[in-house]
Amino acid sequence: MKTQKLEILILFLCIFGFIGCDNEDEEGEKVIGYKEYTLTIASKKLPGVCGTDGFYYLSDVYAIKKENAQEWDSLRFIDGFEFEKGYEYKIKVSETNYLNHRKGQPAWTEYSLLEIISKDKKASDAVPLHFIPEWYYKDKFIPEYKYAVEADNKDLIEEDLKTYSIMPLDYHYLLYRGDNKLMTWIAIKDDSNMLTPTFIKSMNKTPEEFPGSYTILPPKGNIVGFMEWTFLDEYGNETNYPSFDVFFGYAADARSIQTPNTAYLYKDLTELYKNKYPKAGVKTVVISYAISF
Numbered sequence: 001m002k003t004q005k006l007e008i009l010i011l012f013l014c015i016f017g018f019i020g021c022d023n024e025d026e027e028g029e030k031v032i033g034y035k036e037y038t039l040t041i042a043s044k045k046l047p048g049v050c051g052t053d054g055f056y057y058l059s060d061v062y063a064i065k066k067e068n069a070q071e072w073d074s075l076r077f078i079d080g081f082e083f084e085k086g087y088e089y090k091i092k093v094s095e096t097n098y099l100n101h102r103k104g105q106p107a108w109t110e111y112s113l114l115e116i117i118s119k120d121k122k123a124s125d126a127v128p129l130h131f132i133p134e135w136y137y138k139d140k141f142i143p144e145y146k147y148a149v150e151a152d153n154k155d156l157i158e159e160d161l162k163t164y165s166i167m168p169l170d171y172h173y174l175l176y177r178g179d180n181k182l183m184t185w186i187a188i189k190d191d192s193n194m195l196t197p198t199f200i201k202s203m204n205k206t207p208e209e210f211p212g213s214y215t216i217l218p219p220k221g222n223i224v225g226f227m228e229w230t231f232l233d234e235y236g237n238e239t240n241y242p243s244f245d246v247f248f249g250y251a252a253d254a255r256s257i258q259t260p261n262t263a264y265l266y267k268d269l270t271e272l273y274k275n276k277y278p279k280a281g282v283k284t285v286v287i288s289y290a291i292s293f
Contacts, residue, residue, distance in 0.1 A: 033097030042124035048131030058176035080113035148217035152281025
């Protein structure tokens, strides 16, 4: 009798388990919302923050306006839409909401192009500078400025360096890889102040190719790479931004970071200050900016 009861219990558990599995399979991925509407797409893409669930990253995003909206919003991707810079679009899209509890992020939304209504060559009006919220950069990405001077009148040179920094020190400097696959360099002060984005042309170097003067101001970190950064405009032309020699590595206080997280930008300004202050007995002037990413 006990054996019969045990067999019945096992059979019941197996049937229940199969039903549970079947129900789980039936759940799977499902559509929980769908709608169609018109979007206006601005004539240029902008730096923006993407991501969810605590993982956020910078990317080039569309500036969009939904039907009858007054303010520009951001959108990362529209399936089937091929954007051409310099044109403002009106398009019809579908917005599909999905749910799948088996995924780490169970709910998500996908956008697809249905129709291009218009494409006009124009500069869109009142487009913001960026879509990067303050919480992303507040109290971060500010350069640590240092300098070292060997001169008879050292105080004069140091006062000048303190007053006139090549890089504004009240901006937040951000790096990300844009749609053109180049590293994009932007500097943000707030929603209303951003330096013109530039693209970094990077060339690997050896330590021996760097000026020997850098030894008077060594970077405080674990250095794993050496390069030169030149800054280009959107057309690939060199800008009036100065180039820098760059030590790339880990900050001295990094503990568990797996990838290099700090760029140390260096420049030898000895000749500049010899010409600027010929009576100061200038021997060596080196500046550096440490920026963590």
